[in-house]
Amino acid sequence: MKAIAPVTAKTLVYYAFALTVLVFAFVLREPAFFSVENLLNIVRQTAPIVIMAIGLNFALSAGLLDLSMGAVVALTGLVAATLLPHYDVAIAVLASLTLGALIGALNGYLTVRLAIPSLIVTLGSLMFLSGLVRQTFGLASTPILNHSFLVLFGSGSLLGVPTLLWWVVGIALSVFCVFNSLQLGRHLLASGANISVANAVGINTDKIRIMAMSLSGLCAALAGLLYAGRMQSARYTMGESELMTVIAAVAIGGSSIFGGQVNIWGTVLGVWLIGMLNNGLILAGLSSNAQWMAKGLILIGAVGITVKARKQ
Amino acid sequence: MIRTALDQVALKVVNLHKHFSASAVLQGVDFTANRGEVIALLGENGAGKSTLVNCIAGKLQPTQGQIQIQGDTQLIASPSDAQAAGIAVVYQDLALINTLTVVENLFLNNEIKHRNVILNRLGWLDKAAMLKRGSKLLQRLTSVTLDLHAAVSSLSVGEQQIVALIRAVNVGADIIVMDEPTAALGNEQCNHVTDLIRLLSSQGVTILLVSHNLVQVKALCDRAVVLFQGQSVADVSVSDYTEVELLSFMNGVTPDVDSVTVAS
DSSP, X not given: OTTSOOOOTTTHHHHHHHHHHHHIIIIIOOGGGGSHHHHHXXXXXXXXXXXXXXXXXXXXXXXXXXXXXXXXXXXXHHHHHHHTTTSOHHHHHHHHHHHHHHXXXXXXXXXXXXXXXXXXXXXXXXXXXXXXXXXXXXXXXXXXXXXXXXXXXXXXXXXXXXXXXXXXXXXXXXXXXXXXXXXXXXXXXXXXXXXXXXXXXXXXXXXXXHHHHXXXXXXXXXXXXXHHHHHTEXXXXXXXXXXXXXXXXXXXXXXXXXXSOOOHHHHXXXXXXXXXXXXXXXXXXXXXXXXXXXXXXXXXXXHHHHHHHHHO | OHHHHTTSEEEEEXXXXXXXXXOEEEEEXXXXXXXXXXXXXXXXXXXXXXXXXXXXXXXXXXXEEEEEETTXXXXXXXXXXXXXXXXXXXOSSOSSOTTSBHHHHHTTTSOOXXXXXXXXXXXXXXXXXXXXXXXXXXXXXXXXXXXXXXXXXXSOHHHHHHHHHHHHHHTTOSEEEEESTTTTOOHXXXXXXXXXXXXXXXXXXXXXXXXXXXXXXXHXXXXXXXXXXXXXXXXXXXXXXXXXXXXXXHXXXXXXXXXOOOOO
């Protein structure tokens, strides 16, 4: 029995993932589900969500939340789509990423300076930015025709692997290194776990928290680019409905929504798990309403187990 | 060894006042701590001990007065200033990050970074070097065996105190302020902590001990500074007084003893 790791906050997502695959294999009896094409399709569809979820880990690590991600995704995607016909790809991409990072930094600054909970600050900026996006770009979608942008952020592939998967693996690996090997990661986690101690040891927790929100915004911006690249256009709805999925995936993945603990690979698997569920439930013939209900139950169950495991 | 070390002043607090809007919590605190001394900071609840500790720690700014470190007047405007001045405070319950491991706590905000220039700039950690130095420190300073990879939350309170003290030494503190270090400890754990305090003091570390445990104060400390209503009312050699007499200082009464030396 010793070879099998106990179900804890950290390992839960791996069991859930394996269980879902098994259930689909035996219950669904749908060979189409396990085709390479379908699995790659899930990976492509979920790529922007994975990047958002990884970004949310920055905020969570420092004990904060970032609800504005949903609107930042749409805003940065639309900014890129609007700039692309007139400017070089590099400029459009840099402008989007910078904008995302700045919005995040502003969220962080307001949270720290005004001492308003980040939940409220980012709920406010979510509302503000959603309105701003509709006001500025309208309700129609903005098409993207720039070939190199689409290859880089959408349909391209390298060595037979879709670029979207490269982005997911690359960002997950980088962020994993931040938390595993960099001083920044330690200080983020320390600030999120116990801000008084972090302050007492001389960590500049204001700076760290602003940086956490900024990195979260940067990831949302990258997610916006990937969304736009995959859809070959940008629209105000992008990312909006994904916020719930992102929070659910991060919680199932084993990151603590109370701060101080993150699990990057768990987050990736958490998003893929929900993506697999969506896809498998569609193949099983369930309506989207039933899918939402299934996801809700799974979220509560998974986080319930996580919290219990953490208490022991 | 201790004798010669004692001649150096490590920390000197001069006429320290701290007023909060309506009330004056500190109204003239003076005392001197020499290198390698273990000094008890005594006083009833509300006497101003925590405020004094917070001023020394850089969490509060005194309204008036000075804090001198190794003879120099220092403005300790923040906890990092305190750390830079060689002061570490081990608070009763918020000394460590529970979710991080022992070694991560020992080096928190004092991490050893990779030697490679580029990785160093990135803040890439040299985990092997930290493990090596951490395990050497533990071996040198305590007989308690601690797993450097264990999460602090899995340790006993006494073990956490030891980690917090060794952390303070590791960040280069030569003045350590401890807030009720052994209040929540069992006997054996308590002994391990006091062993460590004695060892550190013999190596020239100055220790300021906020404690209510007068038996322990008698056993461990060289001197006691007593606060009463925001003033330092006594600065005495612990061996000259009984616990009852120390207690009467804390109540603002000078015990009826011939050889009393009362400050201010």
